[in-house]
Amino acid sequence: MIQDYIKSFSKLNRAPGKVWGSATKNRAPHKPIFLLALLDLFSRKSIQRNFIELTPEFNDLFLSYWQKVVSLGQRSSIAFPFFHMKGEKFWHLIAVPGKESSLAHTNRISTMAQLKELVLGASIDEELFANLQSEENRNILRGILIHTYFSDEVQQSLKEQCVINNEAFNYSLNILNKSHQEFIKEQPIEDNYQSAVRDQGFRRIVVMTYNHRCALCGVRIITVDGHTVVEAAHIIPWSISHNDDIRNGLALCRLCHWAFDEGMLGVSENYEVITDKLITNRDNYPGFLLNLSDRGIIGPEDKTLWPSQESLSWHRKTFALKR
Known part of the structure; x- marks a missing residue:
C-alpha cells in the first residue's frame, strides 16, 4: 500500500x-x-x-x-x-x-x-x-x-x-520529433516554454544524439560521476533563430565550442572542419586545433540529424570562413 x-x-x-x-x-x-x-x-x-x-x-x-x-x-x-x-x-x-x-x-x-x-x-x-x-x-x-x-x-x-x-524532458522529445520534419532555419518563439526548460531540453537531446562526443575534435569523456566533456551548441544562436532543432546544434567540447562561437572553427559544405587563418595570428598557440582542418566531423549515427547546411552556411558567411 x-x-x-x-x-x-x-x-x-x-x-x-x-x-x-x-x-x-x-x-x-x-x-x-x-x-x-x-x-x-x-x-x-x-x-x-x-x-x-x-x-x-x-x-x-x-x-x-x-x-x-x-x-x-x-x-x-x-x-x-x-x-x-x-x-x-x-x-x-x-x-x-x-x-x-x-x-x-x-x-x-x-x-x-x-x-x-x-x-x-x-x-x-x-x-x-x-x-x-x-x-x-x-x-x-x-x-x-x-x-x-x-x-x-x-x-x-x-x-x-x-x-x-x-517539461524539459518533454521538450527534448518534441525537438526530436520536429527534427525529422522539414528544416526551418528561423522559427517563432515558443512562448509557452521558459528558458530553463528550453536550455535543459536542448542540451539533453543534442548531447544524447551525439553520444557525448565532440563533433569537431572527436573527444568523448564522461567522468565516473557522469559529467560529460561536451556542451550543446547552437549553430545559429537561439537569440537570432529561436531554433532548438537538433540540426541547428552541435555537441562540442568547451574549447571547440568557444572556437566555433568565435568563428575560429567552422564546418564546410562537405562536413569537414574549417580552421580560420586568424587562429595562428600573433602569439597564438592553437595546438591540436590546427590538426582538425579538413577532417570530417563526427555526426549523429542517424544521418537525418546531421547539422543543416542552411545553418552551417549562415555560420560560414557570418565569420567569412573559407576552405
Whole structure:
C-alpha cells in the first residue's frame, strides 16, 4: 500500500551536522534529493524494470535539485546516497558478482569509483515499484519529500525544478520529433516554454544524439560521476533563430565550442572542419586545433540529424570562413 511508503519516505535516516543549514532543516539532504531525482526518472519512464543504475541522466537530475538547496561550494557525488540508501528497508543494493561479501562489510562509500567497484545497481520493493508507475502516487511521495525535509523558503524552488525537469524532458522529445520534419532555419518563439526548460531540453537531446562526443575534435569523456566533456551548441544562436532543432546544434567540447562561437572553427559544405587563418595570428598557440582542418566531423549515427547546411552556411558567411 502507498501508505506504507508515505511513512518510509517521511522517516528517512539523515545525518545531522552544522554544515547543513536551515534550508535542509540542519540535516543531510542527500537522500530526499536522490529520491526526488528517482521520481523524475519514473515520470520519464526511464526505468522500465526493477533495476536502478547510475546514469548521466540520473546524475543530472540529482544535481539540478542539489543546486537549489545546498550552498555553492558544497559538492556531493550521487554515489553517496545511492549506497547509503541501503539503510532504508525498501532499497536493495545489487553487488557486482563475486563482491557480495565485500559489499556486505562496507559501511561507507562516497565516490563513484568506490561504488562501481562493488555495486551493479539497486532494486526497490516490488510493491513500491508498482506504486511508482502511478503519477498520483509519485506526486504524493514527492510532496512528502519536499514538505518533510526542506524549509518553507526552498520548497517552492524544488517544486519549480520538478516542473522544469519534466517539461524539459518533454521538450527534448518534441525537438526530436520536429527534427525529422522539414528544416526551418528561423522559427517563432515558443512562448509557452521558459528558458530553463528550453536550455535543459536542448542540451539533453543534442548531447544524447551525439553520444557525448565532440563533433569537431572527436573527444568523448564522461567522468565516473557522469559529467560529460561536451556542451550543446547552437549553430545559429537561439537569440537570432529561436531554433532548438537538433540540426541547428552541435555537441562540442568547451574549447571547440568557444572556437566555433568565435568563428575560429567552422564546418564546410562537405562536413569537414574549417580552421580560420586568424587562429595562428600573433602569439597564438592553437595546438591540436590546427590538426582538425579538413577532417570530417563526427555526426549523429542517424544521418537525418546531421547539422543543416542552411545553418552551417549562415555560420560560414557570418565569420567569412573559407576552405
